[in-house]
Amino acid sequence: MVEDDTNRGDAASGAPAVSVQSVTKQFGDFTAVDxxxxxIRPGEFFSMLGPSGSGKTTVLRLIAGFEQPTEGTISLFGDDVTKKAPFDRNVNTVFQDYALFPHMSVLDNVGYGLRVRGVGRADRKKRAMRALESVRLDHVADRMPSQLSGGQRQRVALARATVVEPSVLLLDEPLGALDLKLREQMQVELKQLQRDLGITFIFVTHDQEEALTLSDRIAVFNAGKIEQLGTPRDLYENPASRFVADFIGNTNLLDAEVSHTVLGVAGDHSIRPEKMIVSRSEDAALGVRSAAGSVVESIYLGNSTRVVVDLDAGVRVTVLEQNVRKHTPEDARGERVFVQWHDEDVVPLQPAA
Known part of the structure; x- marks a missing residue:
């Protein structure tokens, strides 16, 4: 059986790896994607980030062919696949539940997709071993899935998904079941794997830190639409709306009234906690604003201290101070202080639609 090269990624064609155009998906009266x-560019690590019910997973399923759009078109490298079945699209999906076959060895699990495609035994073994080498698991090829750790099973699932050389790899919160330390380790390995393979990765997550760590670009989803699209730095440093500012990282949101009082400008604004400092003196350098207040709480976090201050202007702000020197515990609650920041670190936000 000869493998079908339909939809195989061709970055030289100049077409996007994935193009979603005017797509709407409705489930009865509910509009999941609007x-x-x-x-999405060839070779890009692209993340779709948003809370539950924002539409990100539905978009992933539409690209995979597990759902059909109510309206609109989906193309892979310029080829319209809107009405094609999942097995007719050169994409593969890694789910949070790795779904490894418990009765098959690791090697046979990885080679299963090649077996279904009619690849001969010798070639299948060779390619499966090469895929396991790419995730540094060739030494466990003869083990059963039950003999592996959670992180190893995750890497086996990645090897199984990439061995068939898809043009696009879809990942539906694949790290969600791992503990924090292992998840952070796997984030580094996943990004390195994507760079080595050069495959377009489309990653769905609700974890903003994970998206910032992994992605070339991120689409922030809200109510079936993209609230903002950009690089991790763009989204964090210049959030366009209150939703994005609040969803990605921690921030201090100042409504129009507080902005007028504290900043002397109109509209809503955002200031990241690490962009502010707490001073015991009102004196401020040129270009630095200062607002008086009282410390509500000072929380030691190891590498930093979170200071919560009630400003006299009637708003509570959080300041994140790095512990660059040894921290001496002290009870600062009730202390009068001045919160200071640079004008350039204040980000104007678009009004809610």
Whole structure:
């Protein structure tokens, strides 16, 4: 049986790896995806980030072919696949539940997709071993899935998904079942694997730190639409809306009234906690604003201290101070202080639609 090269990624064609155009998906009266248009570049690590019910997983399923759009088109490298079945699209999906076959060895699990495609035994073994080498698990090829750790099973699932050389790899919160330390380790390994393979990765997550760590670009989803699209730095440093500012990282949101009082400007604004400092003196350098207040709480976090201050202007802000020198515990609650920041670190936010 000869493998079908239909939809195989061709970055030289100049077409997006994935193009979603004017796509709407309705489930009865509920609109899960609302008129979405999005182009994802070849070789890009692209993340779709948002809370539960925001539409990100539905978009992933539409790209995979597990769902059909109510309206709109989906293309892979310029080829319209809107009405094609999942097995007719050169994509593969890694789920949170790795779904490894418990009765098969690791090697046979990885080679299963090749077996279904009619690849001969010798070639299948060779390619499966090469895929295991890419995730540094060739030494466990003869083991059963039950003999592996959670992180190893996750890497086996990645090897199984990539061995068939898909043009696009879809990942539906694949790290969600891992503990924090292992998840952070796997984030580094996943990014390195994507760079080595050069495959377009589309990653769905609700974890903003994970998206910032892994992605070339991120689409922040809200109510079936993209609230903002950009690089991790763009989204963190210049959030366009209150939703994005609040969802990605921690921030201090100042409404129009507080902005007028504290900043002397109109509209809503955002200031990240690490962009502020707590001073015991009102004196401020040129270009630095200062607002008086009282410390509500000072929380030692090891590498930093979170200081919560009630400003006299009637708003509570959080300041994140790095513990660059040895921290001496002290009870600062009730202390009068001045919160200071640079004007350039204040980000104006678009009004809610």
């Amino acid at each position: 008129g979405l248009s999005l182009d």
